[in-house]
Amino acid sequence: MLTITLYFFIIIVAIQFSYYLFVFGKFAFAKTQKSTPKRIPISVIVCAKNEAENVARFIPLLAQQDYPDYEIILIDDASSDNTLEIFEEFEKQYSNIRLVKVQNNEAFWGNKKYALTLGIKAAKKDYLLFMDADCYPATKDWITTMSAQFTMHKTIVLGYGAYEKKANSFLNKIIRFETMLTAVQYFSWAKTGHPYMGIGRNLAYKKEEFYNVKGFISHMKIRSGDDDLFINQVAKSKNTAICFSPESFTYSQPKTTFKGWFTQKRRHVSTANFYKSFDKVQLALFYVSQLLFIILPIILLAFQYQWILVLSLIGFRYLFSWIILGFSAGKLKEKDVMYWFPIIEIVLIFTQLNIFITNIFSKPVHWK
Template sequence: MLILILYFFIAIVAIQIAYYLGVFGKFAFAKAQKITPKKIAVSVIVCAKNEEENVAKYVPLLAEQNYPDFEIVLIDDASSDNTLELFEAFEQQYSNIRLVKVQNNEAFWGNKKYALTLGIKAAKKEYLLFTDADCFPTSKDWITAMSSQFTLHKTIVLGYGGYEKIANSFLNKIIRFETVLTAVQYFSWAKAGHPYMGVGRNLAYKKEEFFNVNGFINHIQVRSGDDDLFINEAANGKNTTIAYAPESFTYSAPKTTYKNWFTQKRRHVATAKHYKTIDQFQLGLFFSSQLLFIILAAILLAFQFQWILVLSLVGLRYLCAWITIGFSAGKLKEKDLKFWFPIVEIALVFTQLNVFFTNIFSKPVNWK
C-alpha cells in the first residue's frame, strides 16, 4: 500500500511542478511591463449599493485621474443609504461624471448584472474600465496603464486588484496570498492563450465584447459573476491580454474577520462551478494536487517510508513553488508573502476545502 502511495505522490509532485513552472512561470518570469499611452476614450464604470463611506473617499480619486479623455459612469443600484445623494453631488462637481439611477426591478431584484448592463449602455465611450465602489487606484495613471494594453485585436484587459496590508494580521496574509495566487493563475493562463476569469475590481474591455455575447444574459440567473463568468464566456487567446505594471493596480480594504472572508470565498467558489468544463477541470486539478501533496507527504513521512526520497520531492516542489510565487509576488508588490509560504498556503488549502463542503449543504449569499 505504501509503495502505491509513493507512486501516487510522485505523480502529484509532477503535476504541481508542471503547474508552477510550466503554467504559472509564464507570468512569474515575464519581463516588466512597459506603459505606452494610447489615445482612446475610456468610460470608467462603478456600480455601488449602500457604499456611501467608500464612494465619498474613492470617487474623487477616479475623477482626478491623469488621462485626457474619460468619463465616469456611477451606477446607484437602489441604495438605501446616502450613496445616491453623494453621486448626485459628484455629478454636479465633476463635468465628466454620468449618473445612472437603478430602481428595483421585480424580474432582476438585487441583481448587480442588471445594474451594470444599464451603466454599460449609458456609457458614451467604446472602451470600458471597471472597478468596485470599495476600490481605489494606486496612482493617477491607472487609466493610462490599463488602457495602454489595448490593441487592435486585444480588446479585453485583465488587471490586478489587491488588498491593503494590515500589520500583524495572519488572516490578512492568507487573504493577500490567495489574491496573489488567483492573479498568478488567471494572468498565466491568459498569457498561455487560455483566459478563464478576471476580477471586477480591475477589468477593462471594449463595449463590443459585451454585446458580442449578449451581455450577461447567459448567466443572468447567477447573482455573482459579472466579472469572472463574463470573461469565461467572452475571452479567448486572441482578444485578451493582461496589465501588471504597478500603476495599473487597484486596492481595497480586506475583510478583517475570518467569518466575513469565509462568506466571501463561498460566493467565489459557488460561481466557479459555472465555468467552462475545461476550466473547472484545471482549477480542480490544481487544488486537488495541492491538497493531496500535503496529505500524502504527511502519511509517507509519518511511516518514514522512503523518507529521503519523499523529503527530496517535498523540497523540490516547495523550491519550484517558492521561486514562482516569489517572482510573481514581486511583480504584484506583495514581496512579504514569500516569507510566509508555505504556512499561508496550507491554511488556504484547508480553508478552501471547508468552503467546498460548506457550499454543498447551504447556499451562499450574493450581491447586497
Template sequence: MGFLGFIYFTFIVVVVIQFIFYVFVFGKLAFFKPQKAVSKNIAVSVIICAKNEAENLRRFLPSIIEQEYPDFEVVLINDSSKDDTLEVMQDFAKAHINIKVVDVKSIEAFWGNKKYALTLGIKAAKNDYLLFTDADCKPVSKYWIKEMCAHFDSEKSVVLGYGAYAKIKKSLLNKLVRFETLITAGNYFSFALAGSPYMGVGRNLAYSKSEFFKANGFINHIKVRSGDDDLFVNQVATSKNTAICIPNGSFTVSTPKVTFKEWFKQKRRHVSTAKHYKLKHKAFLAIFYSSTLLFWLFAMILFVSLYKWPLILGLFLARLTIQYIILGSLSKKLNESDLLLLLPFLEIFLIMAQLTIFINNLISKPSHWK
C-alpha cells in the same frame, strides 16, 4: 502493493503535477517581461457599481476623478442603495462634469442581481472602452486609466488587471486574503499568457462595449447571482482578444475583509461561480487545487510513517524550492513579496479554508451580492 506503497507512488505523480503547474503555468507570469504599452488616449468610461457604499465613495472616488488622462467619464451606478449612496453620487456629479449617475431601482425579475444594474450602466456609458472597478477600490497611481487602456488595440478588446488588497500589519487574515488573491491572479494571468484566459476581477477589468453587446451582455449567466466579472471573461476572452496589464501603476487596492466570517462569506459567493466556467478551465483548476491538497496530505502520511523518508524529503524540498522560486518572482511583480515568509503555513491554511467553503457550498447556496 500495500497502502503506503500506493500513497508513495501517488505522491510522486502529485509532485510531478505540481512541478508542471509551477514551471509551465505560473512560470508564464513569473518570467514574463512585459513590453511597455504605448498610450493611445482613447475615450474611456470608468464604471463603478455601488450598493450601500456612501462612505467608500467619499473616500475613494476622488482617486478616480483625479486620474491624469485626457478623455474619460465616470459612470456611477446606484444599485438600489438604502443609505445615502445616491446623494453622494449626485454631489460628485454636480462638482464634476464628467460624472454620470445611473440610478437603478430593483425589479422583481432581477432583485439583488448586480448584472442588471451593470447592464444599465454600460448602456448609459458614452464611450466604447469600459474600465471597471469597485466603490471600495483605489488606483495606486494617477496613471491607472492610462496603463490599463494602453493595451486596447484593433485586436485586444479585453484587458485583465490586478486588484490587490490593502496590507494590514500583524493580521493573519489579511495575509491569507492577499495570498489567495496572489494565487488567483497567478492563475488567471498565467492562463491568459498561455492563450487560455478564463477569468478576471471586477476590481480592475476593462473591455469594450462592442464586446459586451456582441456577447449579448450577461444573458448567458444572468440567473447566476455573481460572476459579472469572471463569468463574462470566461465567456468572451480568447487568446487573440485578451491582454494582461501588470505594471505597478495599473494596480487597484481594495479594502479587505477584517473578520474570517466576512471573508468566508465573500469567498463562498466567489467560489460558487467556478462551476459555470468552461469544462477545460474547471478541469485544470480542479487538478491544481486537488494536487496541492494531496501533496500536503500524502507528505504528512509518508513522513509520519517514515516510508522511504529520504526520497520523500527530497521530493518535498524540491517542490517547495520550485514554488519559492516561481512565487518569489510572481509576488515581486505584484508587490506581495512579504507573503513568502509564511508561504507553507498560508498554503495549508488556504487549502483548509477552500475545502470548508466547497463543503458549505454543497450544503447551501451562498447569498447574493450585499
C-alpha cells in the same frame, strides 16, 4: 500499498512542477511591461449598493486621473443609505461624471448584472474600465496604463486588484496571498492562450464584446459572475491582454474577520462551478494536487517509508514553488507574504476544502 502511495505522491509532485514551471512560470518570468499610452476614450464604470462611506472617499480619486478623455459612470443600485445623495453631489461637482439610478426590478431583484447593464448602455465611450465601489486606483495613471494594453485585436484587459496591507494581521497576509495566487493563475493562463477569468475590481473591455454575447443574458440568473463568468465566456487568446504594471493596480480594504472573508470566498468559489469544462478541470486538478501533496507525505512519513526520498520530494516542491511565486509576488508588490508561504498555503488548502463542503449544504449570499 505504501509503494503505490509513494508512486502517487511522485505523480502529484510532477503535476505541481508542471503547473508551476510551464503555466505559472509564464507570468513569473515575464518581462516588465512597456506600453505606449493610447489616449482612447474611456468610460470608467462603478456600481455601488450601500457604499456611502467608500464612494465618498474613493470617487474623488477617480476624478483626479491624469487622462485626457474619460467619463465616470456612477451606478446607484437602489441603495438604502445615502450613496445616491453622494453621487448626486459628485455629478454636480465634476463635469465628466454621469449618474445612473437603478430602481428595484422584480425580475432582477438585487442583481448587480442588471445594474451594470444599465450603466454599460449609458456609457458614451467604446472602451469600458471597471472598478468596484470599495476600490481606488494606485496612481493617477491607472486609466493610462490599463488602456495602453488595448490594440486592434486585444479588446479585453485583465488587471490586478490588490488589498491594502494591515500591520500585524495574519488574516491580512492570508487574504493578500490568496489574491496574489489567484492573479498568478489567471494571468498565467491568459499568457498560455487560455484566459478564463478576470476581476471586477480592475477589468477593461471594448463595449462590442458585451453586445456580441448579449451582455450577461446567458448567466443573468446567477447572482455572481459579472466579471469572471463574463470573461470566461468571451475571452480568447487573440482578444485578451493582461496588465501588471504597478501603476495599473487598484486597492481595496480587506475583510477584518475570518468569517467575513470566508463568506466572500464562498461566493467566488460557487461561481467557478459555471466555468467552461477545461477551466474547471485545470482548477480542480491544481487544488487536488495541492491537497494530496499535504496528505500523502504525512501517511508515508508516519510509516517511515522511504522517508529520505519523501523529504527530498517535499523540499524540491517547495523550492520550485517558492521561486516561481516569489518572482510573481515581486511583480505584484506582495513579497512580504512569501515569508509565510508554507503556513498560508496549508491554511488556504483546508479553508477551501471547508468552503466546498459548506457550499454543498447551503447557498452563499450574493449582491444584496
